[in-house]
Amino acid sequence: MLKNKTIIDQLTLEQKASLLSGKNTWETYDIPGLFPSMFLSDGPHGVRKQLGEADHLGLNESVPSTCFPTAATLANSWDENLLEKVGEYLGREANHLGVQVLLGPGLNIKKNPKCGRNFEYYSEDPYFSGKLAAASIRGIQKNQTIACPKHFAVNSQEYRRMASDSIIDERTLQEIYLTGFEIAVKEGHPKSIMSSYNLINGTYANENKKLLRDILRDNWKFDGFVVSDWGGDNDHTQGVINGSHLAMPSPGVNGPIEIVESVKSGKLPENILNERVDELLSVILTSTAMSKETEIVDWKEHHQVAKEAAMKSVVLLKNSEHILPIDITKKVGIIGEFAKKPRYQGAGSSVVNPKQLENTLELVADYPINFVGFSQGFERGKQVNETLEKEAVALAETSDIILLYVGLDEILESEGMDRPHTQMPNNQLNLIKELSKTSAKIVVVLSAGASMEMPWLDQVDSVLHGYLGGQAGAGAMLEVITGKYNPSGKLSETYPISYKDVLFGEEFPYKGKYAYYKEGIFVGYRYYDRAKKEVLFPFGFGLSYTHFKYSQLEVQSNDVIFKMTNQGTCEGTEIAQLYIGKSDSQISRAEKELKGFVKVSLLPGETKEVRISLDDKAFRYFNVDTNQWEVESGNYQLMMGASSRDIRLVTDIVKEGTESQLPKNEEKLAKFKTSHFSDLEWVDFERLYGQKVPVEVTKGRQLLHANSVISEMSQAKNPLARLVRRIIYNLIKKSEKKGEPNLNLLFIYNMPFRAIGKMTNGMVSQEMVDKIVHMVNGHFFSGLGGLFKAYKKNKKQTKEFMR
Numbered sequence: 001m002l003k004n005k006t007i008i009d010q011l012t013l014e015q016k017a018s019l020l021s022g023k024n025t026w027e028t029y030d031i032p033g034l035f036p037s038m039f040l041s042d043g044p045h046g047v048r049k050q051l052g053e054a055d056h057l058g059l060n061e062s063v064p065s066t067c068f069p070t071a072a073t074l075a076n077s078w079d080e081n082l083l084e085k086v087g088e089y090l091g092r093e094a095n096h097l098g099v100q101v102l103l104g105p106g107l108n109i110k111k112n113p114k115c116g117r118n119f120e121y122y123s124e125d126p127y128f129s130g131k132l133a134a135a136s137i138r139g140i141q142k143n144q145t146i147a148c149p150k151h152f153a154v155n156s157q158e159y160r161r162m163a164s165d166s167i168i169d170e171r172t173l174q175e176i177y178l179t180g181f182e183i184a185v186k187e188g189h190p191k192s193i194m195s196s197y198n199l200i201n202g203t204y205a206n207e208n209k210k211l212l213r214d215i216l217r218d219n220w221k222f223d224g225f226v227v228s229d230w231g232g233d234n235d236h237t238q239g240v241i242n243g244s245h246l247a248m249p250s251p252g253v254n255g256p257i258e259i260v261e262s263v264k265s266g267k268l269p270e271n272i273l274n275e276r277v278d279e280l281l282s283v284i285l286t287s288t289a290m291s292k293e294t295e296i297v298d299w300k301e302h303h304q305v306a307k308e309a310a311m312k313s314v315v316l317l318k319n320s321e322h323i324l325p326i327d328i329t330k331k332v333g334i335i336g337e338f339a340k341k342p343r344y345q346g347a348g349s350s351v352v353n354p355k356q357l358e359n360t361l362e363l364v365a366d367y368p369i370n371f372v373g374f375s376q377g378f379e380r381g382k383q384v385n386e387t388l389e390k391e392a393v394a395l396a397e398t399s400d401i402i403l404l405y406v407g408l409d410e411i412l413e414s415e416g417m418d419r420p421h422t423q424m425p426n427n428q429l430n431l432i433k434e435l436s437k438t439s440a441k442i443v444v445v446l447s448a449g450a451s452m453e454m455p456w457l458d459q460v461d462s463v464l465h466g467y468l469g470g471q472a473g474a475g476a477m478l479e480v481i482t483g484k485y486n487p488s489g490k491l492s493e494t495y496p497i498s499y500k501d502v503l504f505g506e507e508f509p510y511k512g513k514y515a516y517y518k519e520g521i522f523v524g525y526r527y528y529d530r531a532k533k534e535v536l537f538p539f540g541f542g543l544s545y546t547h548f549k550y551s552q553l554e555v556q557s558n559d560v561i562f563k564m565t566n567q568g569t570c571e572g573t574e575i576a577q578l579y580i581g582k583s584d585s586q587i588s589r590a591e592k593e594l595k596g597f598v599k600v601s602l603l604p605g606e607t608k609e610v611r612i613s614l615d616d617k618a619f620r621y622f623n624v625d626t627n628q629w630e631v632e633s634g635n636y637q638l639m640m641g642a643s644s645r646d647i648r649l650v651t652d653i654v655k656e657g658t659e660s661q662l663p664k665n666e667e668k669l670a671k672f673k674t675s676h677f678s679d680l681e682w683v684d685f686e687r688l689y690g691q692k693v694p695v696e697v698t699k700g701r702q703l704l705h706a707n708s709v710i711s712e713m714s715q716a717k718n719p720l721a722r723l724v725r726r727i728i729y730n731l732i733k734k735s736e737k738k739g740e741p742n743l744n745l746l747f748i749y750n751m752p753f754r755a756i757g758k759m760t761n762g763m764v765s766q767e768m769v770d771k772i773v774h775m776v777n778g779h780f781f782s783g784l785g786g787l788f789k790a791y792k793k794n795k796k797q798t799k800e801f802m803r
């Protein structure tokens with residue numbers, strides 16, 4: 001039964017069809033008197049409402065708004081209340097700016113530290129990501145704004161993102177890549193969700209019935225709408241049939257025309273079209289989408305919230321001889337370009353035009369620091385500058401302590417590209433080396449949205465990591481440096497010692513059609529633990545200016561209870577983590593998995609009783625034979641830790657399981673149960689996958705199709721197409737060398753031909769795309785003729801449809 005039948009009955013087929021794709025880059029269609037349009041805007045850590053020329057890559061400026069810390073940063077706070085609060089303030093700004101749908105949070109899994117968008121995501125752990133996303137969604141939706149968690153799902157590399165097929169086994173899909181979304185949907189109740197660009201085991205996420213209908217709607221009871229990622233709608237009709245509601249941005253009238261034709265030809269039953277229209281209208285017509293520009297924003301207050309968020313997310317990684325908090329009597333020099341021009345957010349669609357932007361040098365006078373001078377030390381994106389280095393060394397020689405502001409340059413972290421490596425830029429590494437030769441104590445203050453190698457760790461005294469702190473990150477960091485705030489953040493991802501330690505790291509990003517999820521469930525700490533590998537910093541790690549004692553662990557029905565004492569001399573907050581493992585498990589499991597966490601604030605000497613409730617995710621695993629969640633019977637270890645590698649208390653409990661048969665393929669997965677991960681072979685992946693794994697066969701020149709990516713023109717039959725590809729490639733390389741990668745060109749290079757039709761506001765129809773491909777395939781003149789005809793047809797059709 002349709003909820004909005006009265007309205008739907010008044011709509012023509014063309015009107016219904018129109019509703020399912022964008023009116024322009026950011027808006028949906030409206031029908032005055034019946035329903036309004038919705039304005040959708042990025043994004044996850046600030047509202048990016050574009051008024052002028054629209055693009056979805058963050059290239060053109062947007063209306064100023066508060067730039068909060070990015071998701072990777074906020075995750076380090078382990079603070080659901082904080083995430084909810086930031087969400088609430090984001091929602092208010094969206095509301096104030098007339099944005100009904102905020103395109104965030106992003107919660108893809110950090111499968112590999114080189115994914116260019118890791119700064120926009122929470123964690124390598126699904127449970128943790130889901131909890132934080134749910135909190136953020138609850139916050140955003142408090143203020144009549146619709147949240148849009150993204151990108152659903154298995155979208156953990158940027159390279160070739162619109163045409164990459166994620167090949168993944170069922171258990172890994174369920175346990176690692178869907179669990180976060182499950183929690184986000186069930187506990188956050190978002191009114192929309194964004195499907196990802198990629199395919200999953202051969203089917204586009206946006207056309208994936210299992211994902212969009214069976215799991216999302218039927219199983220998780222999602223009652224919002226599904227929007228494609230921008231240009232990520234492949235076959236619009238298939239999308240609609242399989243549960244997608246809105247294709248964004250605007251394909252002009254080509255989207256609606258396709259739907260009308262599909263209904264007329266019987267390919268798309270009209271009742272399914274009505275169902276999608278009804279589901280979408282149900283959201284549009286609820287109060288959320290109807291409210292416009294009501295909220296008054298107190299920008300100062302929002303700035304304070306951004307500061308609080310950044311402060312609670314700072315992680316203290318090292319603090320030899322208690323150099324921090326800084327002693328007022330010591331002479332402090334500040335070195336590093338990031339102290340003058342902060343590195344505070346990532347690049348791409350999430351870029352916020354900040355309402356204001358703090359920097360350390362402007363603020364330092366407000367803090368109890370005996371500041372003796374500043375030296376830039378390096379220039380971002382450039383080679384070593386000996387003059388700047390010498391100046392910095394001279395400053396260090398006259399200072400007791402150096403606050404060294406370094407990290408990753410902007411170009412190293414962007415949507416649309418993966419990181420080339422996980423090292424810091426050379427000029428910064430060199431600067432650290434030179435400074436470490438002086439007698440000054442060095443406090444490294446890091447800005448970066450992802451993990452990195454730190455070969456210099458032994459040469460410095462303290463390390464504070466602020467991640468990407470947003471517009472108020474500089475002040476937040478000074479609060480921590482001076483001890484006005486005792487750092488309490490903990491890492492939400494593992495820092496391997498070297499990229500060489502990353503499982504299958506040499507294969508990432510997958511350049512061909514298939515992206516393999518060969519490590520199975522062993523992502524992040526699940527792998528390092530099982531493989532017994534040393535890491536630089538474990539998942540969940542972070543220090544404080546005080547220290548905490550854990551004691552008296554016990555389990556009372558569904559609650560894990562223990563005591564925590566602040567044993568130091570200052571007030572502090574500790575993040576305690578509950579991990580569960582089953583050492584005698586019959587199935588391949590991680591040694592332990594995060595199943596709960598709690599944040600406790602304590603005065604010096606104070607003790608509190610702490611409680612964490614076990615939920616339905618605590619003991620479950622996905623059984624591929626019964627195709628459902630099961631619980632293995634027997635003994636489990638409950639571990640309370642200060643990090644994943646610092647377990648303070650352990651207790652065993654016996655759990656009655658669901659008595660199902662263990663999955664048969666487990667017999668063949670013996671290697672996954674040992675620490676011999678480096679020996680994993682292709683055949684192990686096939687065993688895990690449970691069937692033959694698809695491999696791409698490339699054999700010189702070949703026929704391309706609408707879903708081939710532009711970069712594949714290197715194999716095109718038409719030499720002109722090959723030349724065009726080479727030109728684009730050279731331009732990209734040139735821009736990268738200059739230190740300013742051309743995101744537009746990168747997007748084009750990795751884009752399938754079909755996206756030309758999806759992203760040109762109706763100027764190019766899919767028929768025209770086919771003719772272009774025909775030309776690329778060596779039929780230049782017949783293709784050109786066809787292209788011209790298709791162009792005229794498109795013009796005529798557009799006119800008629802508009803009428």
Ligand code: BGC
Nearest residue numbers: 042056057103150229230349
């Ligand atoms: C990104 C999305 C974003 C959309 C709109 C896409 O390129 O993947 O995260 O919301 O653009 O800007």
